[in-house]
Amino acid sequence: MAQFDLNDDGVVVIIGSGAGGGTLGNELAQRGARVVILEAGGRHEIEDFINDEWASFTQLAWADTRTTGGSWRVARDFPNLPAWIVKAVGGTTTHWAGASLRFTAHEFQARTQYGAIAGANLLDWPITLAELEPYYAQAEDRMGVTGTNGIPRLPGNNNYKVLAAGARKLGYKEFHTGNMAINSEPRAERTSCHQLGFCFQGCKMGAKWSTLYTEIPAGEATGRLEVRPNSMAIRIEHDAQGRASGVVYADAEGRQQRQRARLVAVAGNSIESPRLLLNSASARFPDGLANSSGQVGRNYMRHTTGSVYAVFEKPVHMYRGTTMAGIVRDEAAHDPKRGFAGGYELETLSLGLPFLAAFLDPGAWGRGFTSALDSYDHMAGLWIVGEDMPQAENRVTLDPRVKDRHGMPVASVHFDDHANDTAMRRHAYGQGRALYEAVGATRSFETTPYPSTHNLGTNRMSASPRDGVVDKWGKAHDLPNLYVSDGSQFTSGAACNPTLTIVALAIRQAEHIAGRMARGEV
Amino acid sequence: MRQIDKRAAVRRRVFLRGAATGPAALAAAGFALGAEAAWAGDLRVLTPATMATLARAARDIFPHDRLADRYYIAAVLPYDDKAASDKVLRALIEEGAARLDAEAQARHGRAYVQLVGEADRVAILQALEATPFFARLRGDLVVSLYNQKEVWPVFGYEGASYDKGGYIERGFNDIDWLPEA
Numbered sequence: 001m002a003q004f005d006l007n008d009d010g011v012v013v014i015i016g017s018g019a020g021g022g023t024l025g026n027e028l029a030q031r032g033a034r035v036v037i038l039e040a041g042g043r044h045e046i047e048d049f050i051n052d053e054w055a056s057f058t059q060l061a062w063a064d065t066r067t068t069g070g071s072w073r074v075a076r077d078f079p080n081l082p083a084w085i086v087k088a089v090g091g092t093t094t095h096w097a098g099a100s101l102r103f104t105a106h107e108f109q110a111r112t113q114y115g116a117i118a119g120a121n122l123l124d125w126p127i128t129l130a131e132l133e134p135y136y137a138q139a140e141d142r143m144g145v146t147g148t149n150g151i152p153r154l155p156g157n158n159n160y161k162v163l164a165a166g167a168r169k170l171g172y173k174e175f176h177t178g179n180m181a182i183n184s185e186p187r188a189e190r191t192s193c194h195q196l197g198f199c200f201q202g203c204k205m206g207a208k209w210s211t212l213y214t215e216i217p218a219g220e221a222t223g224r225l226e227v228r229p230n231s232m233a234i235r236i237e238h239d240a241q242g243r244a245s246g247v248v249y250a251d252a253e254g255r256q257q258r259q260r261a262r263l264v265a266v267a268g269n270s271i272e273s274p275r276l277l278l279n280s281a282s283a284r285f286p287d288g289l290a291n292s293s294g295q296v297g298r299n300y301m302r303h304t305t306g307s308v309y310a311v312f313e314k315p316v317h318m319y320r321g322t323t324m325a326g327i328v329r330d331e332a333a334h335d336p337k338r339g340f341a342g343g344y345e346l347e348t349l350s351l352g353l354p355f356l357a358a359f360l361d362p363g364a365w366g367r368g369f370t371s372a373l374d375s376y377d378h379m380a381g382l383w384i385v386g387e388d389m390p391q392a393e394n395r396v397t398l399d400p401r402v403k404d405r406h407g408m409p410v411a412s413v414h415f416d417d418h419a420n421d422t423a424m425r426r427h428a429y430g431q432g433r434a435l436y437e438a439v440g441a442t443r444s445f446e447t448t449p450y451p452s453t454h455n456l457g458t459n460r461m462s463a464s465p466r467d468g469v470v471d472k473w474g475k476a477h478d479l480p481n482l483y484v485s486d487g488s489q490f491t492s493g494a495a496c497n498p499t500l501t502i503v504a505l506a507i508r509q510a511e512h513i514a515g516r517m518a519r520g521e522v
Numbered sequence: 523m524r525q526i527d528k529r530a531a532v533r534r535r536v537f538l539r540g541a542a543t544g545p546a547a548l549a550a551a552g553f554a555l556g557a558e559a560a561w562a563g564d565l566r567v568l569t570p571a572t573m574a575t576l577a578r579a580a581r582d583i584f585p586h587d588r589l590a591d592r593y594y595i596a597a598v599l600p601y602d603d604k605a606a607s608d609k610v611l612r613a614l615i616e617e618g619a620a621r622l623d624a625e626a627q628a629r630h631g632r633a634y635v636q637l638v639g640e641a642d643r644v645a646i647l648q649a650l651e652a653t654p655f656f657a658r659l660r661g662d663l664v665v666s667l668y669n670q671k672e673v674w675p676v677f678g679y680e681g682a683s684y685d686k687g688g689y690i691e692r693g694f695n696d697i698d699w700l701p702e703a
Contacts, residue, residue, distance in 0.1 A: 051682035054669050157689075158697040165700045194688030204684040314699045315523060319679060321694035353679040357668040365583045365660050366644065373668075374586060377526075377678025439700060 009260035018091020020486035021267030022211025026219035027510030041087035049202030056201035077362035090212025097324035107494035120389035135504035143181035157321030166435035181209035195321035270455035290476035302452035304386035308432030310441035344386030389418035524693035618655025
């Protein structure tokens with residue numbers, strides 16, 4: 001397995017090993033580049049995963065301190081846990097549910113299609129669906145997405161069957177068991193789904209795609225990819241010409257190391273990536289690296305989410321089988337007649353008893369709450385995934401008071417719902433409740449959004465360097481060899497789970513970087 | 523549709539203090555909520571009266587009539603060990619329990635655990651809802667009660683499935699009451 005010298009300035013350094021970083025690292029290694037991935041978390045393989053919600057959370061979740069502000073309820077209920085994402089090799093691809101949706105054409109042109117919306121900082125992507133389609137196709141093949149490439153869809157579980165029956169009653173037309181990066185039959189030397197549940201806790205079958213056991217070992221097999229776990233990036237350095245020159249990181253023992261670099265790619269998810277750029281401020285870049293626009297950390301999006309859980313007269317056992325077992329797409333279009341711009345998906349979701357107790361209505365107690373849990377096995381559940389509005393003041397900043405154990409300011413996440421987000425959520429709650437009531441729900445719950453799992457937009461793509469942080473390739477407008485490779489480059493959020501788009505962008509970015517390297521540009 | 527046996531499993535202990543205080547042992551000894559708190563006899567730092575108040579409050583905060591008292595006792599017992607090494611927590615817990623009693627005395631002339639009416643006890647909890655003591659107790663209980671594997675079957679939750687081959691042959695799609703298309 002490759003092991004590169006700290007002073008080797010010919011390596012590409014990627015920060016983060018999830019959907020963006022893990023994919024980019026493998027792609028570049030396959031194309032002949034030498035790559036070091038710095039991963040803040042440890043390496044937990046499939047056999048280490050735990051079918052137990054709290055124990056798994058302790059093993060995988062990013063629990064380092066963050067702070068919060070704004071009117072979102074997460075700031076009150078979970079003030080130090082704005083996001084439910086992963087600190088481990090494979091990043092949040094260990095935890096994700098597997099939903100793999102393509103953006104539709106209008107979602108790359110949010111500003112043009114939705115028009116000016118007061119308070120929203122909407123912008124069109126500098127790329128189109130047509131440009132990304134070939135990379136979506138590669139990503140779907142790579143990840144083994146059901147409903148593509150002749151791969152059959154997964155069978156529906158009980159939770160899906162309730163969703164589908166309700167959708168049918170409401171007159172919805174487009175519902176199925178989803179486009180999932182979960183093997184419905186053995187493929188790519190991985191087995192098929194055995195309907196364990198516990199998709200969020202790391203798939204113990206390895207049936208769900210994760211960079212941990214696909215891209216990363218494939219890259220390592222080339223002899224050109226080295227993954228360094230327990231390596232927390234502290235700052236990115238640059239040379240006198242304003243080129244990224246290396247990354248200072250804390251190793252497993254807390255010692256600071258400096259890995260020199262030919263090119264640096266940031267893929268630490270939308271909270272840590274802007275934090276790292278802001279913490280890398282220098283005399284030349286006093287507002288943070290790549291931040292001449294002032295947009296680093298701004299336009300933080302988390303999707304307009306929320307859950308509906310409903311109780312039925314007879315049992316459902318929603319926890320049996322895949323967590324995200326099906327989807328209704330009829331509300332995904334942009335239809336302003338509903339009173340908001342953009343659309344949303346309804347996707348099944350289930351939590352085990354321990355997490356449902358924690359998240360059904362955080363802070364609740366008494367018989368109104370416990371009588372709901374008494375009906376746990378009679379419950380069905382769904383999750384709303386809707387496009388939220390980018391807003392300049394929804395942002396990740398450096399906390400002026402709280403520092404991590406390496407002495408670096410932690411990320412502070414401020415979020416307020418936009419009126420469009422609130423209107424969409426109200427509509428989606430109503431449709432979710434109606435769907436379940438159509439098949440006999442006796443009680444339903446509008447569950448507040450969980451700590452964010454989809455974190456987007458804080459280093460957004462823009463055609464003009466004034467409007468965003470990176471260009472259409474994810475390259476920083478301000479530096480010739482600094483890239484952003486995660487969901488923070490999203491210009492807008494779309495009504496789609498983001499992972500497929502992150503992977504498609506990483507494959508495309510790798511092709512672009514390899515071309516520039518071959519031409520001697522970097 | 524495959525149903526599950528909802529009798530709570532008494533097969534393993536979950537708390538660090540071992541057999542003496544695990545729910546299984548509590549069950550064997552017939553321990554239940556009450557002012558005497560005989561089950562609290564081997565406490566290290568908290569008094570039996572404090573522990574009895576916490577256990578009673580635990581049931582009042584998350585009342586499940588099909589859960590035996592021993593699960594609520596097991597949910598608050600870890601406070602004794604934590605309080606031994608955490609003075610701030612110890613003060614928070616002891617003062618909080620004392621405040622429940624003081625409110626009960628002021629309103630009804632008796633200790634919190636001796637109030638017979640659930641509504642009377644809940645009213646006192648509501649009065650203390652904004653205190654750090656209540657927030658800490660509720661926040662800890664939502665994990666220490668519902669993360670006891672022994673209670674999961676009562677709610678119809680089956681827990682880990684990998685060791686049983688998942689649900690692919692065990693009812694992942696066996697719902698049988700939905701309306702036909």
